[in-house]
Amino acid sequence: MVKRYTDMAYKAADDMIFGKSVYPVKAELGLEVGAGYVTAEVNYAPRPEAGVSKEKLVSEYRRLTTDIMARAVQVGFPAVSLETEHVEQMTNNPTWGGEIAHVQKTILEEYHEEYGIKCGLRHTPGDIREDRDLLALIGKKYDILMESFEAVAEGGADFLSIETMGGKEILDYAILRNDIPGLIYAIGCLGSMDMTMIWEDIRKIADKKGRIAAGDTDCAQANTAMFIAGGLLDKNLAHTIAIIARAISAPRTLAGYEAGAQGPGKDCGYENTIVKSITGCPIAQEGKTSTCAHSDVMGNLVMQCCDLWSNESVEYHGEFGGTSVQCWSETLNYDAAMLNVATETGNAKMLRDILVLSDKYRDPQGFVLAYDNAYKVGQAIVKDGDDIFLRAKNAAVASVDILNSPEAKKLSMSKFEVNALADAKAALDAMTDEADTFMSDSLEKYKAEVAVFRPDANYKF
Amino acid sequence: MDIDPTKILIRYNVQKEKAQTPEQMASEMYPSAEPAKTISAAIFEGEEDDVIEGLEKAIEGGADPIALIDDVLMPGMKIVTDLYDQGVIFLPNVMMSADAMLEGIEFCKEQSGSVPKPKGKIVCHVAEGDVHDIGKTIVAALLRAAGYDVVDLGRDVPVDEVIAAVKKESPMMLTGTALMTTTMYAFKEVNDRLLESGIKIPFQCGGGAVNQDFVTQYELGVYGEEAADAPKMADAILAGKGLAQLKDQFHKH
Numbered sequence: 001m002v003k004r005y006t007d008m009a010y011k012a013a014d015d016m017i018f019g020k021s022v023y024p025v026k027a028e029l030g031l032e033v034g035a036g037y038v039t040a041e042v043n044y045a046p047r048p049e050a051g052v053s054k055e056k057l058v059s060e061y062r063r064l065t066t067d068i069m070a071r072a073v074q075v076g077f078p079a080v081s082l083e084t085e086h087v088e089q090m091t092n093n094p095t096w097g098g099e100i101a102h103v104q105k106t107i108l109e110e111y112h113e114e115y116g117i118k119c120g121l122r123h124t125p126g127d128i129r130e131d132r133d134l135l136a137l138i139g140k141k142y143d144i145l146m147e148s149f150e151a152v153a154e155g156g157a158d159f160l161s162i163e164t165m166g167g168k169e170i171l172d173y174a175i176l177r178n179d180i181p182g183l184i185y186a187i188g189c190l191g192s193m194d195m196t197m198i199w200e201d202i203r204k205i206a207d208k209k210g211r212i213a214a215g216d217t218d219c220a221q222a223n224t225a226m227f228i229a230g231g232l233l234d235k236n237l238a239h240t241i242a243i244i245a246r247a248i249s250a251p252r253t254l255a256g257y258e259a260g261a262q263g264p265g266k267d268c269g270y271e272n273t274i275v276k277s278i279t280g281c282p283i284a285q286e287g288k289t290s291t292c293a294h295s296d297v298m299g300n301l302v303m304q305c306c307d308l309w310s311n312e313s314v315e316y317h318g319e320f321g322g323t324s325v326q327c328w329s330e331t332l333n334y335d336a337a338m339l340n341v342a343t344e345t346g347n348a349k350m351l352r353d354i355l356v357l358s359d360k361y362r363d364p365q366g367f368v369l370a371y372d373n374a375y376k377v378g379q380a381i382v383k384d385g386d387d388i389f390l391r392a393k394n395a396a397v398a399s400v401d402i403l404n405s406p407e408a409k410k411l412s413m414s415k416f417e418v419n420a421l422a423d424a425k426a427a428l429d430a431m432t433d434e435a436d437t438f439m440s441d442s443l444e445k446y447k448a449e450v451a452v453f454r455p456d457a458n459y460k461f
Numbered sequence: 462m463d464i465d466p467t468k469i470l471i472r473y474n475v476q477k478e479k480a481q482t483p484e485q486m487a488s489e490m491y492p493s494a495e496p497a498k499t500i501s502a503a504i505f506e507g508e509e510d511d512v513i514e515g516l517e518k519a520i521e522g523g524a525d526p527i528a529l530i531d532d533v534l535m536p537g538m539k540i541v542t543d544l545y546d547q548g549v550i551f552l553p554n555v556m557m558s559a560d561a562m563l564e565g566i567e568f569c570k571e572q573s574g575s576v577p578k579p580k581g582k583i584v585c586h587v588a589e590g591d592v593h594d595i596g597k598t599i600v601a602a603l604l605r606a607a608g609y610d611v612v613d614l615g616r617d618v619p620v621d622e623v624i625a626a627v628k629k630e631s632p633m634m635l636t637g638t639a640l641m642t643t644t645m646y647a648f649k650e651v652n653d654r655l656l657e658s659g660i661k662i663p664f665q666c667g668g669g670a671v672n673q674d675f676v677t678q679y680e681l682g683v684y685g686e687e688a689a690d691a692p693k694m695a696d697a698i699l700a701g702k703g704l705a706q707l708k709d710q711f712h713k714h
Contacts, residue, residue: 048643087643088590130592132617172595176602177560178553224595227669228552232474235545236552236599236688315642353462361466410466414475415482416551 002196002258006385009280013375016273016305017348018339022280024307025212025262027158029108030118031079033264034282034307038339040332041081041122041267041284041308042068044325045315051087054096058103064316064325065104069111069119071326077333081120081308082108083161083267083284091125091148098151105156122214123157124266125149127165135169137194137458149202153209160206161266163219166194166458167252171221171245173450175228178241178420180396180427185442187221187248188392193459195255203260215281216256217269218249226270226365231295238420239297240403240413243365247399250274251381251391257281267310270302273371274395277378282307289332292324298366301359304352305371309336360411364403364421367411373402389435393428400425483550490540496524500565501537507557512565516572526573530566538562538606546689552599559606579610581633583695584626587616589647593640596668599688600636607692620647624654627662633698635662635681636691640669652679663707665694673714683707 009022021034031039050060065082072080082104090097101123108119125148129141149160167190174182195216206213217223222245229242250271257263263281265272267290272283283306288299290312296302303309311328321327342351352371359366367373380398384390402408403421413421432438443461446453455461479486484505491501496519503511512534519533520526541558544550570576585601587594594616601611612630614622627635635655639645648666655664666676667685676682681704685691690711697707 045642048646051643132592133615172598176553176556176595176599178557228595232472233477233548235548235550238551241553350462357462357464357466358469361464362470362472410463412466412472412475414472414478416474416478420551 002200004258004385005254005278006382008278008375008378008382010277010375013277013372014349016277016371016375017352018303018306019343019348021263021276021282021307023262024282025264027081027120027212028156029112029120030116031081031120031158033081033120037079037343038306038336039079039081039118039120039308040077040329040336041083041310042325042329042332043083043085043267043310043313045085045313046087047316051089054093054099057087057090057096058100060316061100062103062107064323065107067323067326068329069107069117071322071330072117072333073111073115075330075333077117077337079118080329080333081122083122083124083310084157085124085313086126086148088126088128091128092144094144094147094151097123097125097148098155101152101155101157120158121156122159122161123152124161124163125152127162127220129165134452134454135165135458137166138460146201146205149205150209153205153211157211159212159214159264160202161214161216162198162202163217163266163268164191164194164198165220167191168220169452170446170450171224173446175225175237175245178238178423180244180424181431181438181442182446183245183248184389184392184396185438185446187218187245187252188395189389189439189442190459191218191221191249191252192255192388192392195252196259199256199259199261206260213261215261215263215265215269215283216253217266218252218271219266219268222246222249222271223268226296227294229365231297232363238417239364240417240421241424243368243403244396244399244424246271246365247274247368247377247395248392250377250395251388254278254381255388264308267308268312270296270298270365270369273302273305273369273374274377274381276305277371277375278382284308284310286310286312289328289335292328297363298359298369300355301366301370303335303339303355309339364411364413364417367408368399368402376402387435389438390433393431393433396424397428400428479549483544483554486549487540487544490543492536496522497533497537500533501540504534504537504558504562504565505541507554507561509561509564512561513568516565516568520572526569527575527577530569530577534562534565534569535608542603542606542692555606556599556602559602563605580608581695581699582610582612582630583634583636584612584614584623584630584632585636586614586618586623586626588637588639588644589617589619591639591641591644592616593669594638596638596640596688597636600638600691603688603692604695607695609692609695620650620654623651624658627655627660628658632662634665634695636665636685638666638668639671642670645671645675648676648682649679652681655681661704663694663698663704665691673712677708677712680704683711685711686713
């Protein structure tokens with residue numbers, strides 16, 4: 001039985017800042033995350049043609065790792081962290097991922113030894129737990145996934161992460177129907193249940209291998225909502241609904257920490273400021289520097305409390321300024337330098353607030369995720385921290401309340417956004433507070449409506 | 462510290478919003494005669510039960526179920542998709558309306574015992590190796606809402622299955638979606654295999670990491686930037702446009 005969070009790690013929202021966390025973590029080659037400075041976390045994807053064989057993939061990662069490290073020392077950066085998000089071959093064949101981790105770590109060790117540069121390596125196996133048409137969260141695929149974690153930990157990955165998909169089969173249905181109880185069931189309940197299971201096992205592997213169980217992100221669900229919501233003029237999902245999905249994802253991502261994760265949380269978890277307010281664990285974030293991978297409407301704001309600063313992912317190829325990983329790692333590192341100068345000169349809170357205000361009123365999503373409001377969502381979660389349903393509902397209610405509060409008057413919302421918010425509030429007002437009732441009603445409803453929902457096989461109902 | 466945000470950003474969605482509400486705009490588009498007016502409103506609201514109730518009344522009054530599909534359900538749904546195209550309503554509204562409209566079509570088919578002639582057949586799939594299918598789900602729903610017969614092959618579909626389905630169904634168009642750059646290369650293989658078999662149908666490709674530069678690398682590919690491009694592309698094919706004209710229309714970059 002995991003211990004749920006029922007208190008906040010920070011006494012006040014204003015105590016939260018980039019580069020510092022309550023519980024820093026330390027990697028093997030001198031890098032500390034959340035210990036007073038921000039570090040770039042470079043993320044990349046191999047060229048598709050490199051995936052045809054293990055040899056080609058290993059070679060691709062050797063080249064891009066060397067490129068990143070060479071650029072870091074050429075421009076004089078004191079630290080850098082790398083994240084390898086697996087292509088499926090690397091997870092389905094655990095020895096592939098393990099060998100790549102080893103090759104990358106060996107390069108980091110050489111640079112650390114020669115130049116003293118502090119380095120970290122995160123490996124993120126893919127969540128391969130699915131058959132062609134159905135999620136298969138428990139069973140043979142799960143075992144292969146755990147083998148992959150063992151292999152990358154053995155190979156030298158400091159930080160172990162994943163982007164799990166528990167609840168996605170319901171989310172994909174609910175998000176296209178403005179179904180708020182469905183979002184709570186998918187993300188808050190099913191997602192949290194799966195997270196609790198998998199992160200207990202990842203932590204065991206990390207402890208056995210002397211590595212760090214880092215963290216998860218609700219990429220499969222809240223990022224799907226954010227991606228569908230798109231820009232200001234897109235009409236695929238109201239941004240007020242997207243932020244409700246995001247708020248609900250915070251207690252789901254929190255479940256990973258309750259089961260053993262220690263941070264740094266994954267970069268694309270835009271819910272991470274909420275999570276950090278509760279756990280005090282370091283987080284990675286991405287924003288203006290991840291435009292190579294996707295657009296968002298809060299590119300500066302999400303830097304507010306980051307401990308690692310990431311670019312999400314970029315395909316390895318040539319650019320005018322070098323290879324893509326060199327260009328983006330240099331940009332990330334310059335950002336980190338700016339943040340660290342703010343800290344060193346006593347201006348960190350000033351810079352944090354400038355970053356926040358540049359986006360706070362751009363969109364309902366940024367408004368709720370601004371650290372002062374994110375903290376309020378965190379408080380709503382821990383109020384009923386022991387109840388995974390109720391805390392998810394609380395997060396949704398808190399985000400609606402924040403958008404309806406007098407403080408939101410500078411946030412100009414469209415009628416669509418306001419109406420969607422009103423509908424969401426009505427749906428939340430009509431919901432029960434009883435977890436058992438909600439779970440049994442939802443089970444019945446979605447078994448009837450979602451053909452690919454397999455509650456017994458995936459969630460042990 | 463706080464700011465006046467109007468000096469640093471513009472919420473263009475608020476600035477460009479129509480004065481009328483979606484409901485007002487929809488009500489002006491409903492047909493004046495019953496039962497079409499009531500059924501159209503029920504489709505707009507996504508109320509399946511009300512759609513069925515309206516159809517029951519109409520059939521009791523002597524209406525032909527198949528004629529109701531063409532004359533009432535499809536025009537009612539077109540109001541919804543037109544408002545979506547105009548940026549007046551959101552995708553979830555379209556999805557819920559499509560659910561209601563499709564339930565109405567099933568009801569009419571049951572009542573009639575015959576099947577209406579669709580506008581055309583389209584095969585949809587997610588690339589081999591890719592299980593991210595929400596984009597394909599949206600594409601399929603929008604195509605069905607526009608009156609097309611959709612053969613949905615699902616996700617992670619092997620190239621062989623795509624080719625076999627195209628040979629079996631003889632669709633007017635094939636769609637492929639992919640989230641990942643690593644899986645979208647299957648589209649090239651699908652293209653090559655179709656050409657080897659002498660099949661030259663438009664192959665609409667889109668989703669996550671797919672971009673126009675990639676799709677233009679193979680002959681049959683037409684890039685669909687938005688899911689809503691799928692029914693527009695199908696309509697363009699029905700209007701007689703060939704591959705070159707489709708690329709001219711839909712390749713925006």
